[in-house]
Amino acid sequence: MDDTPQEITSLVGREVYSNNGVFVGEIEDIRLDLDAEVVNGLALGELNPDLFADYDTGRRGVIVPYRWVRAVGDVVLINDIVERLKSDDEAEHALA
Template sequence: MDGTPQEITNLVGREVYSNNGVFVGEVRDVHLDFERQTVTELALQDLNNELFHGRIDPGKGVMVPYRWVRAVGDVILINDVVERYKEEEEEKAIA
């Protein structure tokens, strides 16, 4: 994050991409820890079907820990954890 204060509501509706530039989903909601005054999770919807096929029912969303967020700008960049998880599953299926 660049340290620039942002309105939390500005996160809603932004597209989320992995570090590798793969579309993950769109922010639907933001979960907060009021005691610490921090964002804890992003609720994503309109997910990338290729990444989540067979794991998430169509029309459902996922929660992404905010600690995965690497940058917030016109889009939100997160660690490529989702892609790595998919690759590990594919490797298990091949073995």
């Protein structure tokens, strides 16, 4: 594994997939906590319409918390967002 530090901007344009191989979106920007000097989110655009059809993401896309990131390489793998969306949706319907 190459441990050479990379520029944060190298993440922009990479595709994001769930750990189950479902395309989620493409990284358009990075959300930083400048005080702590850490990445705390990935702003995604070009979203998978099948995943976000029931959500109003507006024109901006979504921000995925960086803690969901499992691996960074040619693509970025995150924890299974499909399961997270389903559980959030089920909880919302249970409250209705």
